[in-house]
Amino acid sequence: xxxxxxRASLLRLLTEGDAxxxxxxxxxxxCGHAGDGNVxxxxxxxxxxRRDAVLRRLFRAGLALGGALSGEHGIGTAKxxxxxxxxxxxxxxxxxxxxxxFDPDGILNPHVLFG
Numbered sequence: 001x002x003x004x005x006x007r008a009s010l011l012r013l014l015t016e017g018d019a020x021x022x023x024x025x026x027x028x029x030x031c032g033h034a035g036d037g038n039v040x041x042x043x044x045x046x047x048x049x050r051r052d053a054v055l056r057r058l059f060r061a062g063l064a065l066g067g068a069l070s071g072e073h074g075i076g077t078a079k080x081x082x083x084x085x086x087x088x089x090x091x092x093x094x095x096x097x098x099x100x101x102f103d104p105d106g107i108l109n110p111h112v113l114f115g
Contacts (some may be wrong), residue, residue: 005067
């Protein structure tokens with residue numbers, strides 16, 4: 001999964017990711033595009049409930065640093081629950097209005113993000 005943060009916040013995100021991994025007994029590793037603040041993280045945690053908690057904490061950390069839940073990979077079905085839970089409701093409302101403006105009949109990617 002990918003998270004994007006302002007470049008000046010990359011170290012803080014990675015430090016927070018390390019702390020989350022240690023706290024949860026998970027392995028969080030990754031790489032990224034330092035030039036644009038995009039970080040690709042792989043979360044290795046066999047327990048699905050704990051993995052879900054790790055992802056939620058990582059996404060919250062990125063948002064708290066002024067970032068977004070995704071860089072160039074988009075949201076998609078895997079991130080949809082986190083996105084709908086954690087994103088600013090005003091932003092979600094705006095995105096829904098834009099989607100409706102360009103796709104009033106709901107035929108483009110129906111039920112993928114805004115069901």
